[in-house]
Amino acid sequence: MAYSSRSSKRGALLAGAVAALGLLTACGSQDVHSTPQKVSGTAVPATETSSNSASDATTAAPSTPGGGTPTTTHKPTAAPDDGTGTKAGSAGGRCHTSELRASVGRNNPGAGQENFPVVLTNKSARTCTLRGFPGAAFVNASGSQIGKDPKRESGSPATVTLKPGQSAWAGLTFSNPEVSGAGTGTPAALVVTPPDERDPLQVAWTAGPVPVSGNSSSVFLTVFSPGTGA
Template sequence: MSIRTPLSSHRTGAVTAVALAAVVVLGACSNDSSDSDNAADGATTTPTEAALTGDAPDGSSSGSSGSDGDRCHTSDLDVSVGDPDGAAGSVYRQLIFTNSSDSDCTISGYPGVSLVAGGDTQVGAAADREDTPGEAPVITLSPGDAASADLKISNPGVYGDQCTATPADALKIYPPDEKDSTTVTVDGLTGCTGDDAPVTLRISRLQG
């Protein structure tokens, strides 16, 4: 005698097989999708050295233009001092920074300036900065181009007993953000010394 399996049992088995196959396919797709997402995100679960240090891979700064790499260094500049322009109780001298290198460089901000005598002996206090609103311009100097700043030198005599007038023979000048200076010989300089001596130098920021 043959035994016939009910049709409903065959249908149930077929449905179960189809359902299991669908689960397997969906699982595989899910894994593929996860891998694709990771690839699209760069799959960077471990930070690179550049990300940890904030530097570009070559070690240079990742900052914007005007960075240390293209700034005008003291060795790139020929610094000179213009003729005096007199005013009541003071004199003005223009400090001129000319790019003497073979490449463009940028310069911005205030130079550092002091009077010196006998080579490197400072006379009086270094220059105060002229208070100017707004951000200092970033000036790009091509080879041969120049930027300048105005130095106001007050006559020590206007301060009376606060000041001991002391001769100086040069200006010691630092370009902005530089540690190396240039010394320029200038005739007729007089500084102000003493325990309570006021600052007699005032420097403007650089302009192109």
């Protein structure tokens, strides 16, 4: 009986130890193999439905020490472009029609030719440039063109820089109608368009008849040169 009691106690102790070990093993297994839990936070996943949150995160104003309002750095505003590649108020760039005044100089005839300088003067407050040929046409009192479009004489265009008040001139040449026998008309004005511009200037024509028809009715223009051609 004494042996059986001792054996029963030993068995009870062994069973308790085994149970305790099993409990410890089960707890360790749960810690290692359990599914990770999601933890709530402030991060937003980059998905199509979170574009507003991403935008808010990008544009949010940074905080400053002491809770004050952050100072915003403003970039300087560039001068507006006038639509032709020239910054408003800047020097350089081509002369625009609104910046020029047109006139026709005195005739310098020779060898049956009539030669007039067509002068453009910079009336603006900035320096600008002219390069190439003007556009030109004779018109009557109603504004309709008379005669053919002038032709361009051969020549190499050069850039002419005009400071305020300075001028450039292009030659306008045609054969004297009394010599050539061409048909004539008496224009009321000469319309002049600066190079690369669309808006024309108009100058009263007071030099009498010009050729408008016939084989010798051509009018020619030269490229702009510095000065007034006087």
